[in-house]
Amino acid sequence: MATARGADCENGTDGDISEDPERQALDYVSRVLGTLALPDKVQQLPHTLPVEAQGCIKHEGLKKSPVTGDHGETLSLLLLLPLELILHTLSYLDPRFILDVLPLVCRTLRDIVADEVTWRLRVQRRIGANFPVVEQEQFDWPAACIELEEQVSNWSDKGKKTEHFSLGEGHFAPVDAVLLLEKGSLCVSGSRDRNVILWDLKQLGKKQEKVKCTVLGAAKTGTHKGWAWSLAACDTCVCSGSWDSTMKIWDMAADGQQVGEIRGRAAILCLGYLPDILVAGSYDKRVTMYDPRASNPLIKSRRLHSRPVLSLVADDRHVVSSGEDRTLVVFDRRANAVSQTVQMDNYLFCMTYEAPQLWAGNNQGLIHVYGSHGGTFQHLRCFDVGHTSQITGICHSAGTLYSTSTDKTMKVHIPTDPPRTLHTLTHSHVVNGVSVAGDTVAAAGEQTVEIWRFPE
Template sequence: MASNLLAESDNDSDVETSEDPDKQALDYVSRVLTTQTLKDRLHNLPLPLGSQDESHHRNLDLKKSPVAGDDDEDSSFLLLPLELILQILSHLDPRFILTVLPQVCRTLRYIVTEEVTWKIRVQKRVSANFPVVEQENFDWPAACIELEEQLSHWPDNGKKAEHFSLNDGHFASVDAVLLLEGGSLCVSGSRDRNVSLWDLRDLGKGQGKVNVKVLGTEKTGTHKGWAWSLASCGNLLASGSWDSTVKIWDMGAEGQQVGDIKGRAAILCLAFQPDILVAGSYDKRVSVYDPRAANPLIKTRKIHSSPVLCLVADDRHIVSGSEDRTLVVFDRRANAVLQRMPLDNYLFCMSYEAPQLWAGDNQGMIHVYGSHGGTFQSLRSFDVGHMSQVTGIWHSAGALYTTSTDKTMKVHIPTDPPRTLHTEPHSSVVNGVSVAGRTVAAASGAQTVEIWRFPE
């Protein structure tokens, strides 16, 4: 049935629109992005997750430490009850625990490598259900590191962060932002039609301004329409525009243009994988390209009935959200629509790392979906305090960032429910967020790129 549905919607005979892209973009913003007061919340949200299964404690007896080996027999520390050892370790930096303690002795190596050690530590830190999506092979040590760093970075209204407002690169609203190379570079797309490359390596050093370069050689701008979407893979960067083009840039060659893909309509969202580039467009289509090929278009499908606002992809799925209030899962291997999920509101942004998909909608709500057996299930919906559209979301194992047209960026711990650590007010709408290492970047409607950076 999915294949038939796909075939019916695969209409490649549509006449290409000749509407002025600037007028089309203004109409879109008026319809989709107009700031509005939040409607009444849904009263029947899914129930919170049950408490963690206590069976995972069976591997470690908290009343005594593991039996010490011959190389440990002189250590009185290891004769302490394991519960006390874990309490002592809780005061040490988790990176130190992971890198140094396993080299001390066999017993400490055993404690450090036990999953329950990190589960107990996380539970004491957050006192809430975590993670929201249960999954096999969850990296508890990495999640613990991220979570503890998040907790240490944002107390006291974020005073530990250095904040910079970059205002020399654009003369119109910034609608897309993306950090590259671990946060040393930043790329921004704006309604001034430019894609700007910022070198953040000398940010905060001396009184000199941050070096910024506009990508492309055309005097009229990087694109001929608003630069609206960004995505990267390896050294390659893709920028999508209301001029219906996707341009490819080689960041290893100082941002030299290496590709130019002509689409049928405005490019509203992008996802970049090692083998494909996926674009969602105003004409309701999801298109798949091979940017390395002379004829890059692989396939294009009209799988929505309204513009495609956000999408994500991996080696198995393409997941897209549209103004038609549906979430569609496309199976890359079967070349067919696998799932079509109706929604109460439309999704505006997504952050995905299997099996967790986090998304923000036009009513300020956050939704969590889990992929199991190839299909996605709606698991949780959260009100994190946004009063209008969630324009950007970035999720990792231990951190969650959201931006909104309510003129705020919010910082959370991704527990069930999320714990908000900090709300950063702004003078204008905040259109997107990107995080890499110790750097956070946000796109501002005030024609700036906002940067927060934490010391080593």
């Protein structure tokens, strides 16, 4: 088991690191996650390049069905109709059926299904709003269409189609981090009770079966010696970060056995886990990169902020971090240097990123959207989705959007411009984060992990 202490003198020594992590954590939560009423929100929309209205799709060339009349191909009456009528007929079919089955019927249907315009028109007719928010090349329109339609179906009628489970027999303090694994069959949660718990969701909902929960680690005092605050996963490994300044690595393929530990300089507030690096944002304003496979894991540590690092995301080119100092810093891994610093009016507490879209929630309950092009992140949109205080968690994919808040709600949206809220779930306490995988959604609650599962 590799153990290392992060020690990098590149930026000198910080003299403001508290010797009492418990007091430090309490002060941080009071300052950053306080639930005081917010003043009226002022949406300062950035000066940005306009996003084209994708709804204005031209219909030229769609007057006639593209029937080729190849020898040996039997043309049905359907295929003799104008293409507009064919697409209207297909709109009544399930998108997965269209994608998987119709291309096997004939060349004409295969060509229709393969045409991007088919799916753009279907999405536009379904939602009637600009989509996607960030334009990108090689956008997977069929996959996005499937996600959008399933999101709307799953949460229609106030989410009555979903199964809800509250897992309350593991933690005895607020849960601050939650992460779904293996398409939603496993869940990991971190809590202020200092424990990280592995939940086996495969038995969820079956009669006379309880969800098996396992506390990770062998220590009697808990998984960590401080609050378990952050989680990140790569392949079968999960890393947990704590206010005790440690990062512990657990192998899910080995029933959650500990396979590594790295000791940092300060409380670990956020993590990013990639095949080649583990990135940590800490209370001492630093973003630090490690190679957890090495006997001496430390790669580099930079003081990129003047206040604690609240959230970060990373890919093979960039590490993007947000701090309590109200800055967004883009670090270029290839150039080994900061490529961009954005000053904001408020701080971003949570982020989700899949190039070229970065979605983030701030302490005023607003959602910001950035687009990354040519190594630069451009602020494109600012949305008020109805939260009345700090956004604590955000999950975005091609066709789904979830947000949680200290206003005691989790909101379900579709990621259009502006987002359309499908359902708001109200809780008795603050909701500290959200994770989505497969047909499962998990949220971090007050001593509980809340699970929603969709019908297959």
